[in-house]
Amino acid sequence: xxxxxxxxxxxxxxxxxxxxxxxxxxxxxxVMSLPILTLALVWLLPDGSNLQIGFLDYSLDPVRSSxxxxxxxxxxxxxxxxxxxxxxxxxxxxxxxAAFVYAGAAVGVTFAGDLITLFIFWExxxxxSTLVIWAAGTHSAYRASMRxxxxxxxxxxxxxxGIVAYVIETGxxxxxxxxxxxxxxxxxxxxxxxxxxxxxxxxxxxxxxxEASPSGTxxxxxxxxxxxxxxxxxxxxxxxxxxxxGLYMVFYGIIYALLENDMRRILAYSIVNQVGFMVTAIGxxxxxxxxxxxxxxxxxxxxxxxxLMSAGSVLMMTGKRKCTDLGGLFQSMPLTAFxxxxxxLAISAFPFTxxxxxxxxxxSAAAHEGLALVWMxxxxxxxxxxxxxGIKFPWFVFFQKDSGLRPPEPPVNLRMAMWIxxxxxxxxxxxxxxxxxILPYAVDYQPYTIDHLVTxxxxxxxxxxxxxxxxxxxxxxxxxxxxFDWFYRKFFKELTEEFSIHASVAxxxxxxxxxxxxxxxxxxxxxHHGPTGILSRVLSTGSMVMWVAILLCLYLLSxxx
Amino acid sequence: xxxxxxxxxxxxxxxxxxxxxxxxxxLALLPEFFMHHHxxxxxxxxxxxxxxGFFTWYGFLTCAAMVAAAKILGIFLKRKDTYYDE
Numbered sequence: 152x153x154x155x156x157x158x159x160x161x162x163x164x165x166x167x168x169x170x171x172x173x174x175x176x177x178x179x180x181x182v183m184s185l186p187i188l189t190l191a192l193v194w195l196l197p198d199g200s201n202l203q204i205g206f207l208d209y210s211l212d213p214v215r216s217s218x219x220x221x222x223x224x225x226x227x228x229x230x231x232x233x234x235x236x237x238x239x240x241x242x243x244x245x246x247x248x249a250a251f252v253y254a255g256a257a258v259g260v261t262f263a264g265d266l267i268t269l270f271i272f273w274e275x276x277x278x279x280s281t282l283v284i285w286a287a288g289t290h291s292a293y294r295a296s297m298r299x300x301x302x303x304x305x306x307x308x309x310x311x312x313g314i315v316a317y318v319i320e321t322g323x324x325x326x327x328x329x330x331x332x333x334x335x336x337x338x339x340x341x342x343x344x345x346x347x348x349x350x351x352x353x354x355x356x357x358x359x360x361x362e363a364s365p366s367g368t369x370x371x372x373x374x375x376x377x378x379x380x381x382x383x384x385x386x387x388x389x390x391x392x393x394x395x396x397g398l399y400m401v402f403y404g405i406i407y408a409l410l411e412n413d414m415r416r417i418l419a420y421s422i423v424n425q426v427g428f429m430v431t432a433i434g435x436x437x438x439x440x441x442x443x444x445x446x447x448x449x450x451x452x453x454x455x456x457x458x459l460m461s462a463g464s465v466l467m468m469t470g471k472r473k474c475t476d477l478g479g480l481f482q483s484m485p486l487t488a489f490x491x492x493x494x495x496l497a498i499s500a501f502p503f504t505x506x507x508x509x510x511x512x513x514x515s516a517a518a519h520e521g522l523a524l525v526w527m528x529x530x531x532x533x534x535x536x537x538x539x540x541g542i543k544f545p546w547f548v549f550f551q552k553d554s555g556l557r558p559p560e561p562p563v564n565l566r567m568a569m570w571i572x573x574x575x576x577x578x579x580x581x582x583x584x585x586x587x588x589i590l591p592y593a594v595d596y597q598p599y600t601i602d603h604l605v606t607x608x609x610x611x612x613x614x615x616x617x618x619x620x621x622x623x624x625x626x627x628x629x630x631x632x633x634x635f636d637w638f639y640r641k642f643f644k645e646l647t648e649e650f651s652i653h654a655s656v657a658x659x660x661x662x663x664x665x666x667x668x669x670x671x672x673x674x675x676x677x678x679h680h681g682p683t684g685i686l687s688r689v690l691s692t693g694s695m696v697m698w699v700a701i702l703l704c705l706y707l708l709s710x711x712x
Numbered sequence: 713x714x715x716x717x718x719x720x721x722x723x724x725x726x727x728x729x730x731x732x733x734x735x736x737x738x739l740a741l742l743p744e745f746f747m748h749h750h751x752x753x754x755x756x757x758x759x760x761x762x763x764x765g766f767f768t769w770y771g772f773l774t775c776a777a778m779v780a781a782a783k784i785l786g787i788f789l790k791r792k793d794t795y796y797d798e
Binding site for chain 1: 720721741753756771773776782786788789790792796
């Protein structure tokens with residue numbers, strides 16, 4: 152079956168370029184309707200519809216509908232809608248345009264049936280997201296966006312080399328499940344992992360995202376890492392190394408978030424932590440685990456965006472971002488605090504929130520496979536999530552000490568966006584069946600058992616107890632933590648500085664030598680040809696005649712012999 | 713500002729807040745007396761996850777360990793937050 156199908160991702164990418172040219176009133180309509188149109192097309196596309204385009208010697212397949220793709224495209228569209236609402240009145244036009252190109256490209260990846268299409272949308276995402284960071288307009292945002300772009304261009308080059316090698320090896324451009332057993336597939340896997348925030352380059356998330364504007368960070372949190380989760384889910388299910396990479400990310404996120412003082416950077420580290428759960432589940436690779444990764448990604452986008460919306464509101468209304476400057480805000484921003492707490496409960500997988508019904512699929516999958524160590528570590532990490540994000544964020548921002556700040560609630564469009572996502576966090580938690588119904592595989596799992604409820608509550612409440620018992624050890628300091636980005640922000644910078652110092656010394660001495668040479672040539676010339684030089688002296692006529700006579704004599708003599 | 717401190721911040725309420733927390737923890741522990749957990753890894757001879765109160769002490773101790781680990785790593789990793797500024 153082959154009928155014409157329009158790529159759903161292009162609606163937002165093309166529509167985004169209209170945003171700068173419409174009046175304010177039409178702009179709201181446009182921003183709100185583009186994601187809805189995308190969502191409608193995602194669900195109206197019949198299964199198996201495709202669009203074959205010839206490109207060089209290959210045929211591209213930019214519209215392949217699959218259950219995984221549809222699930223991710225759905226949440227990306229919902230995210231673009233709520234993010235658009237959140238950004239509508241306050242964000243700069245360039246940010247909104249870039250964010251919609253970025254979101255559209257993410258949807259484009261989820262429909263990519265071949266690796267070339269995937270790569271094209273992958274790179275459009277890198278450009279769109281860089282512009283979103285850059286649009287914050289500060290000097291530090293500009294620098295962060297350049298570092299961000301470098302990491303993603305590196306990831307893109309790795310991915311592209313992998314794709315080229317893969318196409319040469321197999322002769323196929325199809326994006327299907329692969330096994331990491333050749334250089335080509337390893338490179339593709341590495342390219343995906345760079346965008347997932349895997350080690351060693353995890354630092355780009357916490358480096359770049361918190362430099363964006365309040366709404367920019369909300370957009371950024373959703374697309375890049377989750378598209379990578381999608382790509383890993385389709386391309387490398389059951390690749391064992393992903394279990395260990397994922398577990399590393401889980402604990403990396405917790406430890407760095409615990410050390411962090413900037414509220415949005417705490418949440419950025421927590422993205423790495425959450426994606427780590429998904430990567431681990433993809434590494435386990437059973438149907439239940441893959442369902443878990445997909446469902447967790449879906450729920451995660453909502454509650455992480457909600458947390459960042461809450462943090463963004465605080466930033467917008469107070470202009471402060473450090474925990475050491477904040478505290479006590481629940482008194483004048485009760486709604487923002489409420490939404491932040493809902494997001495915090497959801498990320499911690501509290502019963503009756505979206506985290507409870509999705510993350511448990513992943514831990515249960517580990518238990519089903521008999522992976523006792525993995526299960527124990529995931530359980531500890533679940534407790535750790537409550538510690539580093541679930542309590543730490545609301546506590547230090549909204550409670551803690553009374554900072555004396557009494558900012559008002561944020562503008563109405565920000566509040567509406569938060570209400571939508573708070574509602575979804577709880578609605579999915581109470582009634583998960585519609586989400587379960589659109590997962591890649593049939594779900595045979597009941598999250599609400601007495602045992603699960605009791606054990607989860609015990610785990611979380613005692614984790615919270617640990618937080619308050621050890622509160623003194625977590626006193627915030629005006630610090631950042633070194634990470635891998637130290638190499639490209641400090642080490643190589645100092646190295647180049649050192650190099651330029653030595654190089655300039657060497658250049659100076661070379662210049663000096665050159666100058667001495669030229670000077671000695673000039674003074675030589677001067678000596679011989681100058682006013683008193685032997686070769687340019689003024690000679691008398693008599694001596695001239697004498698020299699001519701000598702020359703003529705010599706000529707005469709040579710004539711005889 | 714001359715407004716009165718919110719009751720959460722008043723010194724005399726601190727002890728009450730701790731008591732409320734302990735009460736909640738006790739409530740969470742209560743079901744352990746009535747229910748029996750299923751071990752997940754019985755065939756590997758591991759049944760620690762079904763022992764009494766496993767999830768309570770496991771949650772507490774792992775979190776305490778993570779805080780301690782962060783504290784120790786912080787000694788080496790922490791820098792002033794102007795470290796990268798020019």
